[in-house]
Amino acid sequence: MSDVVVFMNQNFPWPLVLIGLLLWTVFIWKEWSQRKERRFWVKLALSFFAIVSLIMIILKPGIHQKTTNGKGIVLTEGYRPGQVDSLRSIYKRIQTEAYSKGRTLSMLDNVDTLFLLGHGLEAFDLWQLDNKSVAFLGGENVEGWTSISHGSKITLGEELHVNATYVGPKEGHWAILTDNGGNPLDSLPFDEQEEQLFEFNLKPKASGQFVYHLLVKNEEDVVSDEPLPIQVEEGDPLKVLMVNTFPTFETKYLKNFLTEKGHEVLARTQLTKGKYKFEYFNGASKPIYGFTEANLKDFDILIVDTDSYMGLGRTSKEAMEEVVKNSGLGIFIQPNEDLFGLSKRQSPFQFNRDFVTELNLGDTDQSLQKYPYGFQETVGTQHILVDSIPVAAYVPMQKGKIGTSVLQSTYQMVLDGQEALYAYLWTQILNGIAKGRESLVDWNAMTQVPRVDEPFEFVLRTSLNDVEVITDDGVRIPLLQNSVVPTQWNGIHYPRKTGWNQLRAFNDSLAPFSYYVFGDGQLVPISKSKTLETNLREFGSENTFTPSVSRSNKALVPISPLWFYFLLLFCLGWLWLEPKLRL
């Protein structure tokens, strides 16, 4: 216990003291005639106490005390009634309060030690339990879809991968993925097990903002229906530069493939020393002789054969690498035998001889010819897998990438009528290497399941300086700049409606950020398991109290004013009684 007294009413201590002294002086002056008597001194003391107690009543003194408040139980969704009962049998008359989202708990004033039951408090309500000692006891297991993850934004033509976890699947039920129209795309049966992982792959057929659905069905009815919001945007055609020392079928078929798909292709084949054959497709126009930063900058991918790559002059090579690093140009080296023998200084790739000259992809009978080499695992080498076989690899060079493949004579697939496989293969390889469409801002939703009137946290990354974010309704959202990473800005928005919502960076030319706000009945198990996770992270999974007690044991407790009233009454009573006794 501390002796330091603090006045809780700190508004006018000095005027009060002055008034008190004045009162006392008046009193002394009034009784001055009796100064020779003993009772004068008694009265003096009593009146002093009376005035002090009056002042104290107004000033409300308090002292720091070890708080000895009681224990309480907070019930959140999903608690086990049995747990409450056993707690009540241990702690008689323990306070209990049910938690509801967004409302302040009322018993927190009286209670400093809490048992938290159930799935816990929402992340945005956790502040209420600061300074409290909390034992998080958990609750019932969450059943249903506890996680559904998928890319929220994909390019048309790409595959969308959906990974989902279902806790407590029942045999005989099916998980069905449907498109926004309700046409089933894929389905998987449930097994009898504790937790089941699902993976769906699908290819959207059109671009736009859609809500796909993940259904769980038994024989007759739909058991659950969870929305899967996805955004599909259209990609842009590529600008391709192909440089060859001599014409090959490989180049010819690749060129045909790319031009027929509407890409801008400039193909250069050497005819003889200093003379070239230039082919311009779909808008390409300027011939290119030596590589310079200026003429390479506009291209998205450079396809070059090994001989041309090896034969590049120093300036050309430096210019090319500069463009790769700064503008993100992708380079694909068409391999020949020489490439595999190059030293580390000459090429970024290192190979191991694996003596495999053929490989089969998928369930087709089509075998692909390949050079008898495999990629060496070095730092930075990224494999491009097709049917989980590394057919190509690239090494990132700052913004850009440089890649190559171990396949040879892929045009054979076209001749064999496997055009679809050919297209798939080259789409994978070129998509992995080509330059992307650079966007100025990058939005990231931090809140996984946004809901109406709940905070939606997002992160905006941009190198632009003055960013302002406005909502659909034209409301500006203040952003918090990250102090360490100045390009990162955090913001919170409270969405008003379910469905697609948009945020727009104030700079109008940028594409708006769309996010999907879920309704009350949607993705409930995911929200629950997220809450559980957050609470476990906050309070720990052990059922002991958090050590917040030692931190916050001293609270300012006011001295009860009753004492001062009694003192005042006694003093005034004596002062009133004393003359009577004398009579």
Place this chain on the structure above:
Amino acid sequence: MIGAGNIERFQKRWQQSKYMEGLLYATGFGGFVYLLTHHVFFGILGLLVAAGIAFWVLRPWKISSKNAVAYIDAHLPQAGYSSGLLLSPAHELSSLSKLQQYRVAEQLGPVLPKLSPPHKLLRAALVMFGLILLGLAVNFALANVNKLSEKEPSNKEQITFAPKDSLPSTTEFPELKGTNITIQYPRYTGKSTLNTTSPNIRAVQGSRIIWNLEFDGDVQEVEMDLMGEPIDFIKTDGLYRLTKTLEASGFYSFTFKDNGGNVHVSDLYSLEMVTDEPPMVQIEGLDNYSYFAFDDDKRLMFNANISDDFGIADAYIIATVSKGSGESVKFREETVRFDRGIPKGNKQIQLQQALDMDALKMEPGDELYFYVEALDQRTPTANIARSETYFAVIRDTITDAFAVEGNLGVDLMPDYFRSQRQLIMDTEKLIADKPNISEKEFKSRSNELGFDQKQLRLKYGQFMGDETEMQSAPGAVSHHEGEAEHDHEEGEEDLLDEYSHKHDSENEHNLVEEHGHENEDQEEEEDPLHDYLHNHSDPEESTLFEKSLKAKLRDALNIMWDAELQLRLYEPKKSMPYQYDALEIIQDIKNSARIYVHRIGFDPPPIKEENRLSGNIEDITNFDKQEEYPYEMSFASTREAIPRLEQLIQDRKGFSDADGALFADAGNELAQKAISQPLKYLKVLQGLRDLEKATYRTKENYRMVQKNLLSVLPEIADIPMKKTEYQDEINMLYLKELEAYE
């Protein structure tokens, strides 16, 4: 108690028959209930209830011994109305009674077991069967009624019209009163004419379809819109009628104008054409390849299974026999009818057939290819289908190898030609040997050489189309030769025949037509028109060799005559110049054949000597080529329509004219694909079309159209694309550092 047992037994039989009766009624009722309900439980319940009621009514247990006695007394005179005594114990009876009892027992003993108790088993059995039959009948009737009631709704689809522009609901517009669509199948299908009201039509190609529409009220310009092509209805007797022959699948709708000039459009209906499939022909019981030795029984047995969807018109076997090999191969095609006649119009025929290769006049080495061809009854042109081809070979014991000369592009000449050189060498040898041999020998050898020279000349003569009289008529040689020792010659000739390649001469016959006996030497000079004619019958004019070549050969032949003459005159020395001349000309002819090959080769342009290997590429320029390949994603408008619909569903925009145009484009895209499968696309197209009408623009419709569009759209092809990405500062730093430390 004598005979009491008998009475008891009778009583028991009576009771049993009563039980039986009750059971039969019960079974009948139970069966009836079961057939009605198709439920075993109800059947058994019915049976139990009926049995209870029947037993209650019949009361078999109530049949007492008294009843039995009464019945026996009434029906058996032998009982003498005293069978009751049998039941009484003997000690209670008077002696008279005992006597009577004894008598009755005595008499009843053999009769009683034959007495059948009163029963109605037959009636009960009849009732049982009656009930079961009734049950079956009701069951059948119910099933039929169900079927009918199921069928009806499928036929119920009607043509409905809606005004194209929204009209005030108060205006009355004409309505369709009656629809009758008649489908007349082509006659050969044997299907009867179908009358329907359902406008979605599926019929065989060539069917005639007649639409009859009857309107309530005045209408104008009734039209059918068949895949964008308007066809007018003809009005007869208040009915609108249109007749069309089905030639292609598609969609159609009706439009009409009412008096107010408002256009009314019907829904879209499908017109699906079913093509008449060609027959299926299968041959069983035979390998694709059969081989026979020449002394085998050369018969092929097989089964032909032929089936068709509307009936087979005809079937037969096409057999092709090939003779010879290489250039001399000859084909002969024959149609073999099946032994059994083909009944017209059957949908399935199984035919067993034997193919006798001897009947096809096949010899060793010949090959037979055959297949079965079947026709169906389609008009105007029948569908023809054929089976796989089967092969049969009669193995040849001898094979002739055919080799192509290495130095000749076309091997027309037999080996024998080269022996002119041999002749020269032999003649030179003879001249050299002359001092050492006898004159007879010398003359004989000279004559032999002369003969060889003749043979050679004749061979060449064959090329010119000359007749080889001497070979075919050896007897005439002597007269021709006018020489002694023709026996020897003849022997020589036969020997030669044996060793020479017969095959070659046969070949010559194939290549060059034979002609009558003509002496070309004379004719050449006699015919004044020769130069002006292109006479094919004249071997001189045969186009085997070009003109100069032919003249050369003729020269050679003439020179050979001279050479032979000198040899026959035993003057080999004098014949030598002729022989050399002949050899030279023949070499010339061979070389001219060789030049034929050379002519098709590549003649490089001459390169100036001074420019070669100089490395001067000044005149070579860059080659530029510019091309555009406009690319559009498959079903681009349709794919665009999907997000547009999504926006409409989410109320993010209102319906605009641009939307209408987009949906129309999407409809056109899909319609092209829909022709092959009209039914699959009908809903989608109808949905897109409906969006044109203002009343259909509801969220439910948008949703439905979007769903249908998604279900028919094919997947997107793989295309490399430029994707959006954000270059994060920290990632860049990381990659930079990674590079620095590498």
